[in-house]
Amino acid sequence: MDSKQFKEAAFSSIEEIVKYYDNIEDRPVLSTVEPGYLRKLLPADAPEEGESWADIQKDIEDKIMPGITHWQSPNFLAWFPSSSSFPAMLGEMYSAAFTGAAFNWVCSPAVTELETIVLDWLARGLGLPPCFHSTGPTGGGGVIHGTASEAVATVVVAARDKYLREATAHLGLEGEELEDAIAERRGRLVALAGASAHTATKKAAQIAGVRFRSVPAGPGDGHRLTAAALRDAVATLRARGLEPFYLTATFGTTDTCAVDDMAGIGGVLADDAAAHGREVWVHVDAAYAGAALLCPEHRALMSAAALARFHSFNTNLHKWLLVNFDCSGVWVRDRTLLTRALSVAPLAILANAHTDSGLVTDYRDWQIPFGRRFRSLKVWFVLRSYGLAGLRAHVRRHVALAEGFADRLRGRADLFEIVTGPRFALTVFRVRGKGEEGEGEEQEVRNARTKRVYDEVVEGGKMFLSSTVVGGVFAIRHNPATPMVQEHHVQKHFEVLVEAAEKVLAAEGA
Amino acid sequence: MDSKQFKEAAFSSIEEIVKYYDNIEDRPVLSTVEPGYLRKLLPADAPEEGESWADIQKDIEDKIMPGITHWQSPNFLAWFPSSSSFPAMLGEMYSAAFTGAAFNWVCSPAVTELETIVLDWLARGLGLPPCFHSTGPTGGGGVIHGTASEAVATVVVAARDKYLREATAHLGLEGEELEDAIAERRGRLVALAGASAHTATKKAAQIAGVRFRSVPAGPGDGHRLTAAALRDAVATLRARGLEPFYLTATFGTTDTCAVDDMAGIGGVLADDAAAHGREVWVHVDAAYAGAALLCPEHRALMSAAALARFHSFNTNLHKWLLVNFDCSGVWVRDRTLLTRALSVAPLAILANAHTDSGLVTDYRDWQIPFGRRFRSLKVWFVLRSYGLAGLRAHVRRHVALAEGFADRLRGRADLFEIVTGPRFALTVFRVRGKGEEGEGEEQEVRNARTKRVYDEVVEGGKMFLSSTVVGGVFAIRHNPATPMVQEHHVQKHFEVLVEAAEKVLAAEGA
Incomplete structure (x- = not known):
């Protein structure tokens, strides 16, 4: 071609x-x-001779499209959105054109420098405290990872190495003796996350080779990790001779968009550090809901002062912020904590005066992979095309759509009951039954009914939502934060749900 | 927009x-x-209001382009190529359009299924033994990772967990007791790689929390890992009570494109497994040179039989195979070794009948990140546009260009001396000096002269190459495997080198 x-x-x-x-x-x-x-539909082997673009393109509609779930459809309400925008698509086009491995600054200085700049723009836009800015007092800054799980795996490794370095420094060992001491100590380390947190932390602990404990966070606590539960968990571990070194605090959990008690967590861990002389690294996973921090009205649940006590923060720009997948913004308070854990003595063929000068950022030492794409380009295009005002309006529009949806549910309290929310545009609800006014019905019966309605809706094909189970309750999640969703779509979603609920209830009555 | x-x-x-x-x-x-x-050049903050595309686009040429190193230029000869093709760029366009997080099959079945199919196509095209095909006898298959370093980190984690699972199975423990036993044993594990291997293995060991040892592989062995060196390294570790569990064998090292002694490595580790009852996982890193396996004439250094004894293999399609970055093909002989190490009990909101059925692949359990892009699309477009014959011709053309370049160097033996190669289109050479016919010159003097020529060429701006130091020799690397390089470019590269060498030598004589 x-x-x-x-x-x-x-x-x-x-x-x-x-x-x-x-x-x-x-x-x-x-x-x-x-x-x-x-x-x-496809041959068993790659073709021996090249084919024309016309033949290839035709197969996209015929063979690929039937296997696509349309995440940008206004009827996609499942999980969290993975949003798309035209400016971000242009960013991907230019990024592919300028393709290179970009593992250090000299590979293409613009790739590194634009990334630092747009992540500073975002840090200010999101109201992150100055310690997370690249120009801030503690040498922090941002980096683009692929996904929140990659971000969590990376900071767990950094936290583990920080802890082990500090815990073995007084021994005055080096070489194999230091290695032995670290290996022994590593075996006691425990990574923590609230029970409502994403499984990414458990997976990160598996990757980093450390233990993992889930801290209870049930319906009584609004599905959030509380100071009391964390204090108990830490005390139990210490009593067993284990050492908590890392915690994921979640801003917007996967199931219900709950927000952990950030101020309380900071207090418990400050006490713990004072008592044990070693701090626990706290990473805030705001994969989806972090976008809401663009709007000051959503900052009450996590003040800048609370966040400034923590070590790292991430939000997926590919979820609610119109940057096509993949693009997770990750900020740290002290970038040397990443580079000390993730850099290795560079290969001779990477030698260059700029790296030696110490004046440039080599982002390969802030991440697991070696090479990197030019992902900041799409972030830059989105920030400039929408402006911060446009992005705030985007978030607020979805929050308002969810409020409208929840109002509709409340208007049919005979059919539906809200379990949590609406919070950050997510409403979690279940189906009521005729006989349950007196709470005389078993949870199992209610759950089965909601499941029947859920299956009816999804199998009907008019919309796609997720279900979940929270505190034993089977519930349906409605998240209209996909860019194309409009008021009339939400109305239609509601009508489809009412129809399904009435059908299931009628069948029960029959 | x-x-x-x-x-x-x-x-x-x-x-x-x-x-x-x-x-x-x-x-x-x-x-x-x-x-x-x-x-x-950029404002301190993101714009408050949106800007027009015309204003944004203008800044690409004015502000971004000066900071781009042009990896697709026919004068880019540095490191390894990161190749671009128009069909792959179309793949990125469609991938961005269909954007989604694609963490499981139902997210978009086509994303998973096309990936499995094109990696099977490639496995056959590259002559990988059937155990690496998804339809093969041992339940293997391929997956797309971002980079070779991500692939290595992932298989080190899988290898570590396989080893620990097997080493603790006879204890009959569970819960915290099993956790304690694993933690104790984990502290003894050592990952290995030849001294010429990429630093990715050392970084992977840091990530996985295991020890790392580099096995000597010097000029006397052609910079390749030999059976004898590996046997010695393993014996030394075992004598110390440490347990080697993983080895990266390299097919085409970064500095010189050396190929480790694959058959010899297999033999040493088979003996070791027989003696100690526990096998070492071998991963073949063919990040760049793996593309050459498309051509049968390049398969002599690693037979399918030798490869079939190993556990995993990767080659970066974004290096020499015209698929824009990022796209590393990774194949395993037994996919359950990845999924057992990397899967976690799924979140309630991910529940779906297809995953429960066990009939589908959820690639999130084959990798570190959770979500994934639709990268198989660009692979499919490239394989169909070029055909296997076209890709073989692509590789052979570069190999021939490098032969021509090496011939030119040999034709000026008064100026240049080949250190290694040409091998897989890479020639590593140094500059001769007038006075060194009798080998009377110090290495330092020769190195300084070659460095002066290298600096002269790169600062001249007409071409960009890498330098390296192998076995104490400072050398220049010439790799013309970028798609646009033609015969006349190679001639020009040679002329620029001659001019610089003559200038430096003349200055010495003055």
């Missing part, structure tokens, strides 16, 4: 993509193919 | 990108900006 053919192919692809977005609502939101569908 | 505005912006961006590729040769290949250049 020469550049002339590429231009034609690219124009044709853009036309197809525009059509796809213009008509996305007409497609069934959830793919209904059976496992193994694609192998039946 | 609505879809009509996007279409205009995208067409205009495509025009710019085509112009960029058509004229890339005219740009200075290496960016010469000073550290901090971009902060001076």
Whole structure:
């Protein structure tokens, strides 16, 4: 494909993509193919000779599209959104054009420098305390990782190494003796997260080779990690001779968008550090809800002062902030805590005066992978195209849509009961039953009913939501934070739910 | 930006990108900006109100381009290539359009299924033994990671957990007792790699919390890891009570494209497993040179039979195989070794009948991150656009260009001496001096002379190469495996080198 053919192919692809977005609502939101569908459609081997773009492009609609779940459809309300915007798509185009491995500054200085700048822009926009800015007092700064789980794995490794370095410094050992001492101590370390936190922390502990404990956070606490529960967990571990070194605090849990007690957590861990002489690293996982921090009215649950006591923070710009997947912004209070854990003596072929000068950032030492894409470009395009005001309006529009949805549920209290929310545009609800006014019904019966309604809706194909189980309650999650969702879509979602609930209840009565 | 505005912006961006590729040769290949250049050009804060695409696009040429090192320039000969192709760029466009987090099969079945299929296509194209095919006898298969370092980190974690699971199985423990036993044993584990291997293994060991040892591989062994060196290293560790559990064997080392003694390594580790009852996981890192396996004439250094004794293999399709960064193909002989180490009990909101059925692949359990992009699309487009014959021709063309370059060096044996190669299109050479025919010159003097020539060339801005130090020899690396390099470029590279060498030698004589 020469550049002339590429231009034609690219124009044709853009036309197809525009059509796809213009008509996305007409497609069934959830793919209904059976496992193994694609192998039946494709040859067993790669072609020996090249094929024309026209032949390839045709297969996108015929063979790929049936296996696509349309995350940008206004009827996609599942999990959390993975938002798309046209400016971000342009960013991906230029990023692919400038492709390179970009493992150090000299690989393409713009890749590194734009990343530092847009993450500073965001840090200020989100109201993060100055310690998280690259220009801040503690040598902090931001980096783009792929996903929140990559961010959590990375900071668990950094936290583990910080702890072990500090815990063995007084021994005055080096070489294999130091290695032995670290290995012995490493075996006692425990990473913590609230029971409502994402499984990313458990996986990160598996990756880093440390123990993991989940701290209870149930319905009585609003599904949030409380100071009391954390204090108990830490005391239990210490009594066993184990050493908590890391905690994920969640701003917007996966199931219900609960926010852990940030001020309380900071207090408990300050007491613990004073008593034991060694601090626990706190990472705030705000993968989805972090976007809401653009709006001052959402900052009450985590003040800048509370956050400034913690070590790292991440929010996925690809969730609610219109930057196409993947793009997780990660900020640390002290960047040397990442680079000390993740840098290795560089290869001879990487030698360059800029790295030696210490004046530049080599982001490979802030992450697990070696090379990196030019992801800041799409962030820059989005921030400039929307402006901070536009992004705040984007978040507030979704929050208002969710309020409207919750009002509709409340208006049919005969059918629905809100379990949590609306919070950060997420409403978690269940279906009521005719006979349960007196609370005489078993939870199992209620759960089965809500599950029937959920299945009815998803199998109907008009919308795609997630279900969950929180505190023993089977519930449906409605999150309209996908860019294209409008008021009339939410009304339609509600109508589909009412219809399904009435059908299930009628069948029960029959 | 609505879809009509996007279409205009995208067409205009495509025009710019085509112009960029058509004229890339005219740009200075290496960016010469000073550290901090971009902060001076951009505002301190994100704009409050949105800006027009025209204003944003203008800044790409004015502000970003000066900070870009042009990896696709035919004068980019540094490190290894990070190749670009127009079909892969179309793949990125569609991938961005279908954006989603794709952490399990139902997120978009096509994302998972196309990945499995194209990696099977490649496994067959590369001549990998059937155990690495998803349809093979041992339940293997492929997955796309971002980079080779991510692949290595992932398999080190999987290898560590396999070893610990097997080493503690006979104890009959569970719960905290099992955890204690694993923690104790984990402290003895050692990951290994040859001294010429990429630093990714050392970093992976840091991430996984295990020890690391580099096994000597010097000029006397052709910079490759030999059976004898490995046997010695393993014996030394065992004598200390440490337990080697993992080895990276390299097919094409970073400095010189050396290939470790694959058959010999397999033999040593088979003996070791027989003696100690526990096998060492071998991962083959073929990050760059793996592409050459498409051509049967490059398979002699690693037979399928030798590879079949090992556990995992990766090659970066973004290096030599025309798939834009990032895209590392990773194959394992037994996929349960990844999923057992990397899966965690899924969140309630991920529950779906397909995952429960066990019939589908949830690739999140084959990798560190949770979500994933639709990267198989660009692989599919490249494989179909070029065909296997086209890709083989692509590799052979570069190998021939390097042979021609080496012939030119040999034709000026008064100026240049080849240190290693050409091998997989990489030639490593140094500058001769007038007075050294009798080997009377110190290495330091020779090294300084080659460094002067290297600096002269790179500062001249006409081409960008890497230098390295191998076995104490400072040498220049020439790797013309970037797609646009043609015969006349290689001739020009040679002329620039001759001119610089003659200038430096003349200055010495003056």
